[in-house]
Amino acid sequence: MMVQRILGSPVDDQTRCIHYRTPLDVVAIKFRCCRQYYPCHLCHEESAEHAAVMWPADEHDAAAVLCGVCQTELSIRSYLEVDGCPRCGAPFNPGCRLHSYLYFTTETH
Template sequence: MIPVYGSTVDDETRCIHYRTPVDIVAIRFACCGRYYPCHLCHAEAESHEARQWPVAERETKAILCGVCKTELTIATYLTVLACPACGSPFNEGCRLHTHLYFEVA
């Protein structure tokens, strides 16, 4: 089982900040290698600044589907609207926060 840090509210990686039915991903932060449900959970739990994943590391597995626990590469996550393994839909609004987790070209 991959640990997810932060203020989770269930076993599908939802947190106190984002807990709709489609908030089911956790992101492994480049700075510490820990999975968090969101940037706010990371900021509350860690004493260091978040660092975005470089564009050159898009093939790194850094996204966890909270439903089936499949790890996705960053490149895959950025091109899908649902988990390719189980079909569970992801929150499309998360795309507004892409720059907080990944360098954008």
């Protein structure tokens, strides 16, 4: 298994960052604009030298979410359908769904 490089401001090896670091904050998002993983939208905003681009709904089969516990890459569609990692069982922060519009477009956004 290849360990993904996480850009931005991670604070541990499970993708927690200076902005979101609860025990449940264990995902990183691959941004469509640069195809790089960041722990959160704020890390991308602070570190990338470009504006974020959201994944369109017709690309939700792309592997763009990383479980920081086991390094499994999930498709956007899979991530949006689960409450935790299907491989290792690590629970994901349910509050992250409140920010999904910053990363992924849907039919309503």
